[in-house]
Amino acid sequence: MRSIRKAAELAIAIALGGALGCSNRIAPPIGSLRDSPPERGGRITVASFVGVRSIDPAVGFDEGSDPIQRLLFARLIHLSANGQFEGELAESFDVSPDGMHLTFRLRAGARFHDGSEVTAGDVKRSLERALHPKTGCPVASFYDRIVGFEAWHDGKASELSGVQAVSDSVVRIDLAEPDATFLAVLTLPAASPVCKSGGAVYDPSFSAHACGAGPYKIRQWYEQEKLVLDRHDGYLDRGLPHLDGITWLFGVPTTAQRFRFERGDIDILHDLSMADSVAFRTAPSWQPFSGWAPSRLTKGLFMNVEMEPFNRVEVRRAVASAIDRDSVATLRGGFIVAADRMVPSGVVGYDASFPGQRYDPAAALELMRKAGFPYDPVAATGGYPQTVDYLVPADSFDLQFAEVVQQQLARIGIRIRLKALSWPAYLAQIGRRRTVRMGAAGWTADFDDPSDFYEPLFATKSIQDENSQNYAFFSNAELDATIERGRREVDPAARKAIYRRAEEIVRDEAPWAIGYGYRRFEVWQGYVRGYRPHPFAQQDVGFLWLDLAQRQAHSASRGAPPLSVASLASMLARGGAR
Amino acid sequence: MIRRAAWRAATCLVVIWIVLTTAFLIHHVLPSDPARAVAGPQARPADVERIRKRLGLDQPLRTQYATFFRRLVHVGPASPPPKDPEHASCSAWGRLHLDLGMSFQKRKPVAKLLGERLPRTALLALAAIGVQILIGVTAGVIAAIKRGRLLDHGMIAMTLIGVSTPTFITGLVLQYWFAYRWRLLPLDGWGSTVAEHAACMVLPALTLGLFGASFYARFVRDEMLGQLRQDYVRTARAKGAAGWRVVLLHALRNALMPLVTVVGMDLGALLGGAIVTEKLFRWPGLGALSVDAVVDRDGPVVMGIVLVATLAVVLTNVLVDALYAVLDPRLRSQGATSRG
Numbered sequence: 001m002r003s004i005r006k007a008a009e010l011a012i013a014i015a016l017g018g019a020l021g022c023s024n025r026i027a028p029p030i031g032s033l034r035d036s037p038p039e040r041g042g043r044i045t046v047a048s049f050v051g052v053r054s055i056d057p058a059v060g061f062d063e064g065s066d067p068i069q070r071l072l073f074a075r076l077i078h079l080s081a082n083g084q085f086e087g088e089l090a091e092s093f094d095v096s097p098d099g100m101h102l103t104f105r106l107r108a109g110a111r112f113h114d115g116s117e118v119t120a121g122d123v124k125r126s127l128e129r130a131l132h133p134k135t136g137c138p139v140a141s142f143y144d145r146i147v148g149f150e151a152w153h154d155g156k157a158s159e160l161s162g163v164q165a166v167s168d169s170v171v172r173i174d175l176a177e178p179d180a181t182f183l184a185v186l187t188l189p190a191a192s193p194v195c196k197s198g199g200a201v202y203d204p205s206f207s208a209h210a211c212g213a214g215p216y217k218i219r220q221w222y223e224q225e226k227l228v229l230d231r232h233d234g235y236l237d238r239g240l241p242h243l244d245g246i247t248w249l250f251g252v253p254t255t256a257q258r259f260r261f262e263r264g265d266i267d268i269l270h271d272l273s274m275a276d277s278v279a280f281r282t283a284p285s286w287q288p289f290s291g292w293a294p295s296r297l298t299k300g301l302f303m304n305v306e307m308e309p310f311n312r313v314e315v316r317r318a319v320a321s322a323i324d325r326d327s328v329a330t331l332r333g334g335f336i337v338a339a340d341r342m343v344p345s346g347v348v349g350y351d352a353s354f355p356g357q358r359y360d361p362a363a364a365l366e367l368m369r370k371a372g373f374p375y376d377p378v379a380a381t382g383g384y385p386q387t388v389d390y391l392v393p394a395d396s397f398d399l400q401f402a403e404v405v406q407q408q409l410a411r412i413g414i415r416i417r418l419k420a421l422s423w424p425a426y427l428a429q430i431g432r433r434r435t436v437r438m439g440a441a442g443w444t445a446d447f448d449d450p451s452d453f454y455e456p457l458f459a460t461k462s463i464q465d466e467n468s469q470n471y472a473f474f475s476n477a478e479l480d481a482t483i484e485r486g487r488r489e490v491d492p493a494a495r496k497a498i499y500r501r502a503e504e505i506v507r508d509e510a511p512w513a514i515g516y517g518y519r520r521f522e523v524w525q526g527y528v529r530g531y532r533p534h535p536f537a538q539q540d541v542g543f544l545w546l547d548l549a550q551r552q553a554h555s556a557s558r559g560a561p562p563l564s565v566a567s568l569a570s571m572l573a574r575g576g577a578r
Numbered sequence: 579m580i581r582r583a584a585w586r587a588a589t590c591l592v593v594i595w596i597v598l599t600t601a602f603l604i605h606h607v608l609p610s611d612p613a614r615a616v617a618g619p620q621a622r623p624a625d626v627e628r629i630r631k632r633l634g635l636d637q638p639l640r641t642q643y644a645t646f647f648r649r650l651v652h653v654g655p656a657s658p659p660p661k662d663p664e665h666a667s668c669s670a671w672g673r674l675h676l677d678l679g680m681s682f683q684k685r686k687p688v689a690k691l692l693g694e695r696l697p698r699t700a701l702l703a704l705a706a707i708g709v710q711i712l713i714g715v716t717a718g719v720i721a722a723i724k725r726g727r728l729l730d731h732g733m734i735a736m737t738l739i740g741v742s743t744p745t746f747i748t749g750l751v752l753q754y755w756f757a758y759r760w761r762l763l764p765l766d767g768w769g770s771t772v773a774e775h776a777a778c779m780v781l782p783a784l785t786l787g788l789f790g791a792s793f794y795a796r797f798v799r800d801e802m803l804g805q806l807r808q809d810y811v812r813t814a815r816a817k818g819a820a821g822w823r824v825v826l827l828h829a830l831r832n833a834l835m836p837l838v839t840v841v842g843m844d845l846g847a848l849l850g851g852a853i854v855t856e857k858l859f860r861w862p863g864l865g866a867l868s869v870d871a872v873v874d875r876d877g878p879v880v881m882g883i884v885l886v887a888t889l890a891v892v893l894t895n896v897l898v899d900a901l902y903a904v905l906d907p908r909l910r911s912q913g914a915t916s917r918g
Contacts, residue, residue: 255750
C-alpha cells in the first residue's frame with residue numbers, strides 16, 4: 001500500500017514537472033511594420049489542418065483543395081476583394097442583355113505551365129473534361145444551364161454544344177435560360193482551363209503533374225503531406241507573383257502549426273487553437289500582423305414544417321425569438337459570430353442593413369400562447385407537451401450550440417432531447433422526409449451568390465423523400481417565385497431587392513432559427529507584406545511578398561540550428577561524418 | 579504436420595472471411611450515404627445520384643458483395659494494359675491479381691494505396707515494439723530485482739504515468755521538448771530521404787513505445803517476481819550461479835514466455851495502424867488513412883484496411899504459436915509425442 005502511494009506521489013511530481021515545462025508564452029513577430037515596395041523573391045511555407053482530396057479542379061471541391069487550386073489554375077474570371085467579378089484569363093467579358101449568352105475574350109500571351117498558350121479551345125476542352133460523365137465532378141449540376149449540358153453529361157453527345165470557341169481567343173457560352181449566378185459559378189475551380197495533358201476526361205494520375213495556367217506550378221507533390229510550388233513565369237500578369245515559390249503542408253495539427261510558426265518554419269498561421277488565438281490577439285506586438293477572415297458559413301437549427309409542432313408558424317417564430325445569439329457568440333473566444341440572417345458576411349450579396357431574426361423572450365412566450373401552447377416560466381408549467389428530438393452531429397460545435405438551445409427553449413416550454421450522431425448518419429437522417437422534427441443546420445457558400453443559400457435549402461423543388469437538402473421541407477410559393485426571379489435577374493440593384501425579400505420570408509416564416517457563423521483568425525510574420533485574410537477566399541497567399549532584408553536578418557541572428565539527430569543522420573547518409 | 583498446417587490455414591481463411599463479411603455488412607447498413615460523402619455534404623441530389631451510379635452503389639447489396647469477393651483474388655493477364663478498365667484497380671503478381679477496388683475519395687487503386695502505406699506503418703510498428711520491449715523489459719527486470727526500493731517505486735511511478743497518459747499528450751510533450759524547444763528532431767512528417775524517414779520516426783515510435791513499455795514493465799515485473807520465487811531459481815543460486823546469470827538466463831527467459839503472446843497481439847494491432855499517433859505526427863500510414871476512410875465512408879479503403887488488420891493479427895498469431903514451439907521445449911516434446 002505504502003509502495004503504491006509513494007509511486008503515485010512520485011508520478012504526480014514527474015507529470016507536473018513535465019507539464020509545467022510547456023509554457024504558453026508566444027514569441028514576438030519576426031520583422032516589423034515598415035513601408036517597403038513589393039519585391040521579388042523568397043519562398044514561403046504555409047500549412048493547413050485539413051488534407052486535400054484532389055488538386056484536380058474537375059473533382060476536388062473541398063476546403064483543403066480550393067486554395068491550392070487557385071494557385072495552380074487560373075480561371076476565366078475571379079472575384080476581387082471588393083466583391084466584383086474581374087477577368088483573370090479573360091481580358092474582358094460580356095453578358096448579353098437577356099443573360100443567356102456570355103462572351104469571353106482571352107488575354108494575349110497567357111500560358112499554361114507547359115508553355116503552351118491558353119486558347120478558347122482549351123477553355124471548351126476543359127469544361128467538357130470537367131462535365132464528362134466519367135469524370136464524376138461533384139458540382140457538375142452547377143453548370144446545368146449550359147446548352148447541351150444534359151446530353152453531354154449523360155454521354156449522349158459528341159460535344160458540349162453550349163460552349164463554343166469562336167476564335168482562338170474568344171469563347172462563347174450559351175445558356176438554355178437566364179442564370180445570373182453563372183458568373184459566380186465560373187469562378188469555381190471546376191471551370192479552370194487545364195493543359196492538354198489533362199486529357200478529355202479525368203485521370204487520377206494528372207494530380208501528380210497537374211498543369212494549369214495559375215501563378216504557380218508544381219515542382220513536387222508528396223501526396224497528403226506537402227506540395228512544393230514554383231513561380232510560373234508565364235503567368236498573365238507581368239511581375240506577378242512576387243514569390244519564388246510556396247511550400248504547402250497538409251494535415252498539420254494546430255499545435256504543430258504554432259510550434260512551426262514560432263520557429264519561423266511557416267510564415268502564416270492559419271489554424272489556431274482557441275487558447276493560442278487568445279494569446280496572439282492579446283499580444284500588442286501581433287496586432288498589425290493578424291486579422292479575422294469573415295464567415296462564409298451560416299449555422300442554426302432547422303424545424304421540419306411538415307411535422308408537429310413546427311407546422312405552426314408561431315412555434316417556429318417562437319423558437320427563432322427564444323435564441324440568444326449573443327450568448328452563443330461568447331462560447332468560442334471570438335471564433336463564433338452571432339448571425340441573424342441566411343447570407344453570411346463573407347459572401348457577396350450580404351446585406352448589412354437587413355434586420356434579421358431577433359432575440360425577444362417575451363415575444364417568444366406570446367407566440368407560444370398564440371400557437372396554443374401557453375407556458376408559465378415561473379411555475380414552469382404548460383408549453384408543448386411532448387419532448388422533441390433534436391439531431392446533431394457529435395464532436396462538433398453544433399452540439400454545444402444545441403445544449404444552449406436546449407436551455408433557452410426550455411424557458412418557452414419546448415423541451416428537446418439531443419441525439420448526437422456521426423456526421424454521415426446525421427446527414428442521412430435529416431434529409432429523410434417526415435423523419436426528423438428538428439436538428440442542427442448549416443450551410444457554407446459554394447459560390448458567391450445569395451441564391452446558393454436559398455435555392456437548395458428552401459425551394460420547393462429541393463424537397464426530396466431521401467437526401468433532401470431542404471431539411472425543413474419548407475415550401476412557400478412566394479419564396480419559390482422570388483428565388484426564380486433572383487436567378488434570372490442580372491441587374492445588381494434589382495437582385496439585391498429580390499434577395500432582401502427572400503431574407504424577409506425566411507426570417508418571418510422561420511423554417512430555420514439562424515444562430516451563428518464561424519470566422520477564422522490568422523497570424524502572419526512581420527516580414528510578410530501585402531497579406532490580409534481575403535473576404536471571399538481562404539488562404540489567398542498567391543500574391544503577397546516578403547521583406548527579404550528583415551527575414552534574412554532574422555535568419556542570421558538565429559544562427560545555425562543546433563545539432564540535431566536529423567542533421568547528424570543526414571551527414572552520416574551523405575558520408576559527411578568522415 | 580501437413581494436415582495441421584492445412585487445417586490452420588483453412589481456419590485462418592474462415593476468420594478472414596467472417597471479418598470481411600461482417601465489416602462489409604456493417605459498412606453497408608450504416609445509416610449514411612457513401613455517394614453523398616464523395617460528392618460533399620452540400621452536393622445537389624443530381625450530382626449525388628450520378629456519383630452513386632459511377633461508383634456502382636446503385637447495385638443491390640448482394641451484387642456488390644459478390645463482386646467484392648469475386649474480384650478480391652482472381653486470375654488475370656500477367657501484364658494488363660495500362661488503361662484497361664477491367665484491371666485498373668488490380669495489383670498483379672504474374673497472373674494472380676489482388677483487387678480491392680478504387681478508393682471513392684482518392685480515386686486510386688486501394689491495393690496501391692495500401693502498398694504505399696503499409697510499409698510505413700510496419701516500420702513504425704516495429705520501431706514502437708522495439709522501444710516497448712527495450713524499455714519495458716529493462717524497467718520490469720530492474721523493478722523486480724530492486725523490489726521495494728526507491729528504484730522500484732520510481733519504475734512503478736513511471737509506468738503509472740505511461741499507462742495513464744494518452745498518446746496524444748505524450749506525443750505533444752515529446753514534440754514540445756525534442757522538436758520545438760531543443761530542435762533535436764523533426765516535429766512531424768515523413769521526410770524525403772532515408773535519414774529524414776529515420777529522424778521523423780523517432781518521436782512517434784517513442785510515443786507509442788512509451789505507452790506500451792509501461793504495460794510491459796509492469797507485466798515483466800510481476801512475471802519476474804513470480805519466477806524469482808520458483809524452486810529452480812533457488813536451486814541455481816544454491817549451486818553458485820552468478821546473480822545476473824540466474825536473473826537473465828533463467829528467470830527472465832521464463833518470464834518472457836507470456837510476453838511473446840502480448841507482443842504478438844500488440845504487433846498485430848499496431849500493423850492495423852496507430853490512429854492517434856499517426857495523425858499527430860502526420861505519419862502517412864494506415865492509421866491516418868483509416869480515419870479518413872471511415873469519416874469519408876470510403877468503403878473500398880475501409881475493406882482494404884480491415885483485410886490488412888485481420889491478416890496482421892492472424893499472421894502474428896501464427897508466428898507467436900510457432901515461436902512458442904521454439905522457445906518452450908515442452909511444446910516441442912508434446913508435438914513430437916503427438917506425432918509419434
